[in-house]
Amino acid sequence: MAALPEGTPCWADAMFTDLEGAKAFYGDVLGWTFGESSSEYGNYTQAYSDGKAVAAIVPPMPGGQTQSAWCLYLASPDAAATAERIRGNGGEVVMGPMQVGDFGTMVIARDPGGVVFGVWQAGIHQGFEKQGVPGAYSWAEIVTREPGSADGFFPAVFPYGVKKFDAEHFDYRMFLVGGRPVLGRMAAGDFLPPEAPSYVSVYFAVDDTDAAVARLTARGGTVYHGPQDSPFGRFAAVGDQQGAAFGLIDLGRTVGEQPPTVDA
Missing domain, CATH: 3.10.180.10 (2,3-Dihydroxybiphenyl 1,2-Dioxygenase, domain 1)
Incomplete structure (x- = not known):
């Protein structure tokens, strides 16, 4: 590979x-x-x-x-x-x-x-051996209280193109490689509690978000948001029993139209 x-x-x-x-x-x-x-x-x-x-x-x-x-x-x-x-x-x-x-x-x-x-x-370790299917990495987004800093920093460090959602009340950008979105940037707003640091939310795909959330809570995990339907899949923001935050998403269950994007 x-x-x-x-x-x-x-x-x-x-x-x-x-x-x-x-x-x-x-x-x-x-x-x-x-x-x-x-x-x-x-x-x-x-x-x-x-x-x-x-x-x-x-x-x-x-x-x-x-x-x-x-x-x-x-x-x-x-x-x-x-x-x-x-x-x-x-x-x-x-x-x-x-x-x-x-x-x-x-x-x-x-x-x-x-x-x-x-x-x-x-080197010999190239990275993920599969993506975008249940049990594997599917997406990630920078959740930050300083979106302007992220918007200037990441495209200066990596060869990213940038698009943003054309939505007045939703500050979300996507960083692109070769014209393909690879990473999101979401303004934290009220999403993060005051004591939580800005972070990268890593999403893992599942075949049923609600069932995965039920397994997670039974194991002592925490649900911070969702499950919620979206045009990208049914997702939830969660944490494990040791406090590591991540996301779950069922990519096969999409609801609504994806918002239009414009060059940022």
Whole structure:
């Protein structure tokens, strides 16, 4: 599989203090199975859907952050050059560039509005082995209290085209690679509670959002919004039992017309 074009979401992972609890939770909610933990790489553990790699989980590094969160990685042909553009456009490089064996090179960064994301220069690990089907990554959006910062930063760091929804009361933009939307940007508004940081919401596809939400709440997860029908699918904004926020979406259940877009 060839490396994905620059700026395209290519991988997602999350840190959990209770790795076995995370395995049980996501195994039940999304049907994932898990490979062997790699002690050489901090017990990094890949998740699989029908035998295809779809994400990974990892325990926190000693002395590191302990709040569970999903991290989305954006593809780069040169992680060091991307890191320089991040710094040059007001962002912060939190970690890296760091080579991870033969797998690739990673960067963890933060945009000027505090949104944490990853950069991945692929080696033998190219990223998602499937997308857009139940059990796999389907979409992501930057949920931020500083939309203007995100709008200036991300297209300066990655070769994005930008379109926005032509809707007076809905501030939403899409970043495009090769004319195809790959990442959303949503102004947080009242969506985020005051104590919650701006973040990237990673959506995983399911075949029935309501049933997945029922499994999630039975496992101690939290529903922040929804389930709600939309022109893009029936979705819910949720959190797992360790506090990591993410989204669920049934891409096959669409209601209404998608709003028109214009160049931003």
